[in-house]
Amino acid sequence: MATRSRSRASARGSSGNSEGSAFSWGNQAGTLALAAVAGAAVGLAANFGRKLMVQGIAGKAGAWDEVLHMEHETVLALFDQIQATSDDQVRTRTHLLAKIKAALGKHALQEENVIYPALREFNNAHDADALNGEHGYVKTFLYELENSDPASTDWLAKVRTFRAMLEEHIRMEEDEVFPALKAGLDEAGNAKLGAAMLKEGMKLA
Structure with missing residues (x-):
């Protein structure tokens, strides 16, 4: 047992x-x-x-321009990072370019579908069309960078040219066009514009 x-x-x-x-x-x-x-x-x-x-x-009432400014700063910070890379950091460059493309895609959607139409409604079709046309060059730069060798010195030179064009585009928006649009709308109009822009941006956020 x-x-x-x-x-x-x-x-x-x-x-x-x-x-x-x-x-x-x-x-x-x-x-x-x-x-x-x-x-x-x-x-x-x-x-x-x-x-x-x-x-x-x-x-916040009328804060749509603050959101766009914040997004501009975010993209420029990504450019700082990509311009600090060396030619052998191909993976890092590719990753940062993808982040720039995503950020600019969302940003452009908000401007093209909400802000620029508001400019036309505000009788400023000239600036709206000029800024919208520059978005075409943004897409061209992104396409060319995606389809060229990130390890080449020419690639980084194109990034610098891209940034310079983008900074001028941002300067025109933040120093001239957006302040005039904001000043021309009352509090309710700015709040409505901000809500519409946010709704559009959330599609790609």
Whole structure:
């Protein structure tokens, strides 16, 4: 009887170890799964927080120009990073260019579908058409950079030319066109413009 009991205990111990081993692996898999979920949650939270920040700024009466200024600064900061790279940092250059393209895509959508039409309505079709036309050059620069060798010195030179053109475009918007549009609208008009711009931008945010 004692021998049989020891055998049963031994069997249970062996089974317990086997189950323990499987459970240990399950814990590892579960931990990895939880880490992945947690990582995704952090990413979503960061994205949501960024959206809330933009919403908070745009929610202020007449703050649409502040949102556009913030986006301009974000893009120029990305240009700072890409211009600081060396020719052997191909992956970094490609990644930063993709971020610039995404940021400018959202920005252009807001301006082309909300701000520039408002300029035309405000009897400023000349500036609206000029700025809209420059967006075509932005798309051309992005296309050419995406389809050329990031490891070449010429590639970075084109980035610098692109930035110079973009800075002039931004200067015209922030120093001349946008202030005139904002001053010509009342508080309700600016708030309506900001809400429309935010709604358009959230499509690609």
